[in-house]
Amino acid sequence: MNAIPAFDLTRQHQSIRAELDEAYARVVERGTFILGEEVESFEREFAAYCGVKYAVGVASGTEALQLGLLACGVRPADEVLTVSHTATATVAAAQFIGARPRFVEIDLARYTLDPRKLQSAVTKKTRAIIPVHLYGGAADLTPILEFARERNLIVVEDAAQAHGAIYRGRKVGSWGDAAAFSFYPTKNLGALGDGGAITTDDSSIAERARLLRQYGWKERYVSSSQGINSRLDELQAAFLRVKLRRLDAWNQRRRRITDIYFDSLADLDLTLPLRPQDGEHVFHQFVIRCERRDALREHLRREGIGSLIHYPVPVHSQPAYAHIKIPRGGLLKSEQASHEVLSLPIFPELTDDEAQRVAAAIRRFF
Numbered sequence: 001m002n003a004i005p006a007f008d009l010t011r012q013h014q015s016i017r018a019e020l021d022e023a024y025a026r027v028v029e030r031g032t033f034i035l036g037e038e039v040e041s042f043e044r045e046f047a048a049y050c051g052v053k054y055a056v057g058v059a060s061g062t063e064a065l066q067l068g069l070l071a072c073g074v075r076p077a078d079e080v081l082t083v084s085h086t087a088t089a090t091v092a093a094a095q096f097i098g099a100r101p102r103f104v105e106i107d108l109a110r111y112t113l114d115p116r117k118l119q120s121a122v123t124k125k126t127r128a129i130i131p132v133h134l135y136g137g138a139a140d141l142t143p144i145l146e147f148a149r150e151r152n153l154i155v156v157e158d159a160a161q162a163h164g165a166i167y168r169g170r171k172v173g174s175w176g177d178a179a180a181f182s183f184y185p186t187k188n189l190g191a192l193g194d195g196g197a198i199t200t201d202d203s204s205i206a207e208r209a210r211l212l213r214q215y216g217w218k219e220r221y222v223s224s225s226q227g228i229n230s231r232l233d234e235l236q237a238a239f240l241r242v243k244l245r246r247l248d249a250w251n252q253r254r255r256r257i258t259d260i261y262f263d264s265l266a267d268l269d270l271t272l273p274l275r276p277q278d279g280e281h282v283f284h285q286f287v288i289r290c291e292r293r294d295a296l297r298e299h300l301r302r303e304g305i306g307s308l309i310h311y312p313v314p315v316h317s318q319p320a321y322a323h324i325k326i327p328r329g330g331l332l333k334s335e336q337a338s339h340e341v342l343s344l345p346i347f348p349e350l351t352d353d354e355a356q357r358v359a360a361a362i363r364r365f366f
């Protein structure tokens with residue numbers, strides 16, 4: 001029997017190859033490669049998709065976080081509260097602009113920032129919170145935003161894994177002061193290379209992000225403020241426009257695959273993901289948790305089934321971030337997650353039959 005990969009993009013690109021080729025040809029013939037009509041159109045279409053007024057295309061999700069934090073007014077030495085159970089990029093972005101990340105424990109049901117742990121983490125120096133919508137499920141935004149509003153804190157959502165996810169009737173990326181999206185190829189909406197975007201409803205934040213991504217230029221060659229080069233390019237924007245039209249159908253297909261997993265794994269001694277009552281998950285990953293994770297992963301590998309671990313080492317245990325003080329009582333749930341989580345194959349082109357084979361292999365293990 002054929003092996004089942006944890007992830008495969010070639011199937012997706014086969015199905016839309018003609019449209020990608022057409023987008024490529026259009027950009028090459030027009031001859032504009034930086035900040036032209038494809039980026040402008042994509043920004044308009046992605047903002048409309050997220051239900052916000054503005055989207056600003058940048059070079060990656062990491063830089064969307066960096067420029068998003070800066071555009072919202074985060075300054076060097078400001079403390080930024082976020083989680084340790086996330087892609088390193090979340091913490092790296094805050095650290096790299098000179099801010100000071102501080103870790104908040106997660107809620108193991110959602111795998112996202114536990115709002116009840118904010119009170120003991122906040123200090124006079126806290127300026128911002130970055131909730132991460134990990135695995136495609138929204139963080140519990142209402143209490144986080146309430147906490148932030150009472151203390152005048154900035155909220156920048158890390159929505160890199162959650163394009164299209166809904167929390168209480170509204171898309172993620174539309175709740176905070178700003179949000180950062182990644183279009184890394186494996187994300188639910190991925191380019192054929194790097195890319196990212198900042199979304200916001202605030203015109204001054206959008207304007208500052210636009211300045212930051214291109215040397216602070218209001219006028220070409222004249223910097224009115226400091227900035228860098230972090231632009232989404234025309235080719236990637238053209239490819240992203242093709243894929244954005246299919247994002248909802250692809251997310252729907254991901255949920256259909258998870259129906260198979262939920263149905264066939266329900267009675268086993270493992271923890272399945274939360275199916276949110278307050279919104280719609282887009283299952284960037286389908287993450288189960290079990291104490292014998294490593295043995296299960298090895299069993300699947302022997303059966304020709306790929307799986308991944310998101311993430312094996314919490315950020316606070318990585319050498320570059322070991323200097324960050326951790327909360328009293330530690331980050332036990334973040335550590336537990338890193339030891340027990342396993343991401344099963346999930347991508348829109350995975351067939352029902354393949355999902356059933358994955359589930360059957362897991363059942364054999366138990």
Ligand SMILES: *Cc1c(COP(=O)(O)O)cnc(C)c1O
Nearest residue numbers: 060061062087089090160182184
């Ligand atoms: C992918 C990712 C990022 C970084 O995005 P890049 O485009 O790879 O720079 C940030 N945060 C999370 C949660 C991610 O998954």
